[in-house]
Amino acid sequence: MQTSKFIPRDKPQPINSDHLGVIKAISRFKVAQKHDYLEKRGIKQSILKSDRFMGTVAIDNRGNAIFPHYDQNGLTGFTAKNENFTGFSKGGTKALWRSQPDEGDRRLVIVESAIDAMSYHQLFSEKNPHTRYISTGGTISSSQLDLIKTAMADMTKIGGEIVIATDNDQAGNKLAQTLTKEAPSKSKISRDAPKQGKDWNEILQQTRQQEITRNTQDKSWGWSL
Numbered sequence: 162m163q164t165s166k167f168i169p170r171d172k173p174q175p176i177n178s179d180h181l182g183v184i185k186a187i188s189r190f191k192v193a194q195k196h197d198y199l200e201k202r203g204i205k206q207s208i209l210k211s212d213r214f215m216g217t218v219a220i221d222n223r224g225n226a227i228f229p230h231y232d233q234n235g236l237t238g239f240t241a242k243n244e245n246f247t248g249f250s251k252g253g254t255k256a257l258w259r260s261q262p263d264e265g266d267r268r269l270v271i272v273e274s275a276i277d278a279m280s281y282h283q284l285f286s287e288k289n290p291h292t293r294y295i296s297t298g299g300t301i302s303s304s305q306l307d308l309i310k311t312a313m314a315d316m317t318k319i320g321g322e323i324v325i326a327t328d329n330d331q332a333g334n335k336l337a338q339t340l341t342k343e344a345p346s347k348s349k350i351s352r353d354a355p356k357q358g359k360d361w362n363e364i365l366q367q368t369r370q371q372e373i374t375r376n377t378q379d380k381s382w383g384w385s386l
Contacts, residue, residue: 166190167190167192169184169187169188169235170236179253180237182252183238183239183250183252184236186239186250187219187227187229187239189221190219190221190227192215192220193209193220193226194215196218196220198224198243199218199279202276202365202366203283203369204276204279208282212261213260213261213282213294214261214279214282215261217258217261219239224243225241225242225246226242227239227240228240228241228242228258228296228298229258230255231256232308233308233311237254237256238253240275255298255305257296257297257312258275258295258296259293259294259296260278260293260295262293263291266291266292266293266316266321267320268292268293268322269292269293269294269312269313269316269322269323270353271296271297271309271323271327271340272296272297272326272360273299274298274360274362277296277360277361277362278295280361280362280364281294282294283365284365295309297309301336306343310343310344313350314345316348317344317345317349322350323350324352325340325352325353326354327354328355329355329360330359333359333360334354
C-alpha cells in the first residue's frame with residue numbers, strides 16, 4: 162500500500178453533506194501504484210505509474226481499487242472494484258472517470274470502464290501515445306452525456322480524433338450509436354469495438370495469455386544435451 166494520499170481534483174464549489182462524505186472518504190485513500198486485482202486483470206504496474214494514469218486510481222483500507230468520477234467542478238463519487246465486487250460511493254453521483262490529460266493530446270478514447278481504458282492504452286499506446294481516456298462506468302445518464310459532449314467538442318476544436326471504444330455487446334453498440342449522433346458535426350469520429358471479446362480487458366488478457374503460451378513453447382523447443 163502506498164503512503165501518498167489521494168488528492169481529488171476539485172474546483173471551489175458549494176458542498177452538501179453527501180458530497181462532503183465522498184470527499185472525506187476518498188481523502189483517506191492512498192494513490193495506487195500497484196494493485197493485485199488489476200494485475201490479475203492483466204494491467205501492468207507500469208501503467209498505474211505512468212504519467213497518463215498516475216493519480217487516477219486509489220486504494221482504500223479494504224484493498225479495493227478506487228476509480229474517482231469527476232464533472233466540470235470536481236469529484237462527484239467513486240467506483241470501488243475488487244475480485245467479485247463492484248460498488249459505488251454512498252452519497253456520490255456517477256460522472257466520468259478520466260485519465261491525466263496532456264497538452265499534446267490529439268485523440269480521445271471513450272470506454273465503459275477505467276480498466277478498459279488502461280487495457281486499451283497497454284495494447285495500443287505505442288501506436289497512439291497522444292491519447293486521453295474517459296470512462297462512463299457503464300450506461301450513461303443525461304448529465305454524463307453532457308460531460309462527454311463537452312469532451313468531444315474540446316477534442317474537435319483542436320482537430321483531434323474521437324474513438325468510441327465501448328463494449329462489443331448490445332449496450333455498448335447502443336451507446337456508441339448515441340455518442341456518434343451527439344458528436345460535433347465536424348468531428349473525426351470512429352468506432353473501435355473489440356473483435357474477439359466483449360471488452361478491451363478481455364482482449365488484453367487474451368493477448369497476455371498468447372504471449373505466455375508462445376514463451377513456454379519457445380523454451381520447450383530449446384536444445385538440450
